Amino acid sequence: MQLIIGNxxxxxxxxxxxxxxxxxxxAFEEVQLKFDDxxxxxxxxxxxxxxxxxxxxxxxxxxxxxxxxxxxxxERYPEKQLWPADAxxxxxxxxxxxxxxxxxxxxxxxxxxxxxxxxxxxxxTPESRRDIERVVQIWTSCRSQHGAGGxxxxxxxxxxxxxxxxxxxxxxxxxxxxxxxxxxYCDAVLGLRAVREWMDAxxxxxxxxxxxxxxxxxxx
Amino acid sequence: xxxPMQLVIGNxxxxxxxxxxxxxLKVxxxxxxxxxxxxxxxxxxxxxxxxxxxxxxPILRHGDTVVWESLAILEYLAERHAQLxxxxxxxxxxxxxxxxxxxxxxxxxxxxxxxxxxxxxxxxxxTPEVLxxxxxxxxxxxxxxxxFLFGEFGAADAMYAPVVLRFRTYAVEGPNRRYMDAMLAxxxxxxxxxxxxxxxxxxxxxxxxx
Numbered sequence: 373m374q375l376i377i378g379n380x381x382x383x384x385x386x387x388x389x390x391x392x393x394x395x396x397x398x399a400f401e402e403v404q405l406k407f408d409d410x411x412x413x414x415x416x417x418x419x420x421x422x423x424x425x426x427x428x429x430x431x432x433x434x435x436x437x438x439x440x441x442x443x444x445x446x447e448r449y450p451e452k453q454l455w456p457a458d459a460x461x462x463x464x465x466x467x468x469x470x471x472x473x474x475x476x477x478x479x480x481x482x483x484x485x486x487x488x489x490x491x492x493x494x495x496x497t498p499e500s501r502r503d504i505e506r507v508v509q510i511w512t513s514c515r516s517q518h519g520a521g522g523x524x525x526x527x528x529x530x531x532x533x534x535x536x537x538x539x540x541x542x543x544x545x546x547x548x549x550x551x552x553x554x555x556x557y558c559d560a561v562l563g564l565r566a567v568r569e570w571m572d573a574x575x576x577x578x579x580x581x582x583x584x585x586x587x588x589x590x591x592x
Numbered sequence: 593x594x595x596p597m598q599l600v601i602g603n604x605x606x607x608x609x610x611x612x613x614x615x616x617l618k619v620x621x622x623x624x625x626x627x628x629x630x631x632x633x634x635x636x637x638x639x640x641x642x643x644x645x646x647x648x649x650p651i652l653r654h655g656d657t658v659v660w661e662s663l664a665i666l667e668y669l670a671e672r673h674a675q676l677x678x679x680x681x682x683x684x685x686x687x688x689x690x691x692x693x694x695x696x697x698x699x700x701x702x703x704x705x706x707x708x709x710x711x712x713x714x715x716x717x718x719t720p721e722v723l724x725x726x727x728x729x730x731x732x733x734x735x736x737x738x739x740f741l742f743g744e745f746g747a748a749d750a751m752y753a754p755v756v757l758r759f760r761t762y763a764v765e766g767p768n769r770r771y772m773d774a775m776l777a778x779x780x781x782x783x784x785x786x787x788x789x790x791x792x793x794x795x796x797x798x799x800x801x802x
Contacts, residue, residue: 421728421731422693422697422728430682430685431682433682434689435685435686435688435689436689436693437688437689437692437693437695437696439663439692439695439696440685440688440689440691440692440693441689443667443688443692444684444685444688447681447684448681459657460656463657463658463659463664463668464657466661466663466664466667466668467646467658467659467660467661467664470660470662470663470664471660471661471664473661473663473692473695473696474661474663474695474696506646509645513645
């Protein structure tokens with residue numbers, strides 16, 4: 373099984389299935405391709421018909437799109453319980469992942485993922501602020517309704533945490549102040565072994581992708 | 593579960609997201625109560641928030657729980673109706689990839705060829721980016737094993753049903769005609785089209801090319 377990913381510093385979509393597989397201790401081969409300045413991933417056409425990362429390749433078949441990858445992995449490794457076992461919790465987990473998958477455009481545009489950088493206060497527009505309020509509301513309801521068994525959204529680690537991990541790094545990069553319960557959740561995600569490993573690798577990357585760097589002063 | 597499901601949707605003429613779970617439920621033959629909320633009115637947001645904190649349609653309510661987002665609703669239905677995804681494991685993974693691609697992508701097509709079931713805008717909206725989206729959708733449909741994407745109607749088809757209606761409105765030629773015909777021949781699809789034509793409300797900013 374191969375996972376094709378982009379730059380660890382920038383590719384929030386790549387981070388999701390990578391963190392999922394690593395945190396669940398599922399073995400895979402990592403193939404990293406790098407973005408050019410326009411956000412294109414060189415060489416990805418060999419792996420995926422969509423021209424985008426991430427792609428999971430199982431027995432030569434490509435599975436693209438992070439949410440489809442997560443569903444497929446969950447189905448193949450039922451013993452890992454990557455979705456919450458409780459039916460109500462599972463419905464909520466699927467809803468909030470799909471919401472992340474198609475939404476939060478303002479947050480994504482104004483606060484692109486950039487793990488190694490710090491831009492405190494940048495990117496806070498009325499629209500991105502609304503997105504952040506909704507994220508905090510999601511985290512708070514998951515934690516209060518289903519979080520009793522641990523520090524994560526549904527207690528123990530699930531796809532939902534992998535899905536929101538890039539948002540956690542964004543809130544750190546842009547130094548967004550959060551209510552204590554939301555900050556405690558962020559700290560729990562930042563403490564996950566797989567998240568630490570991904571972020572360490574991101575900080576060591578030196579490629580500069582202009583498209584993802586609206587607030588950088590160098591290279592301009 | 594004895595309580596019926598309730599599906600909260602928007603205007604049938606405009607709400608492409610609403611059509612997806614609606615048509616899946618109809619084709620499955622699962623009874624449900626339909627609750628329609630007229631979009632883009634002063635009271636719309638508050639009405640939707642009564643059903644879901646995410647504030648968007650569609651929303652499925654079943655017993656004491658709520659599922660929102662069309663793809664999450666389809667996965668929820670597939671837990672009870674496995675036929676929504678292909679039986680073969682590799683095909684199922686592919687169907688999920690295609691469905692998720694629709695869920696997060698094709699933003700240019702959505703913007704410039706927004707769903708408007710009862711209108712006809714032949715030739716409109718064809719920006720280079722929209723044409724690229726159409727080319728990608730054509731490639732996906734070209735691999736349909738027939739009559740639907742993976743033989744019988746499934747969740748992937750539910751995700752692409754609104755695209756068929758868009759191509760009808762904007763007179764997009766080229767993509768798999770047999771697939772479009774199969775979709776348009778579904779009794780549920782005909783019901784949706786008919787209801788769209790009867791809807792009294794118009795939303796001026798969604799009637800893009802008048």
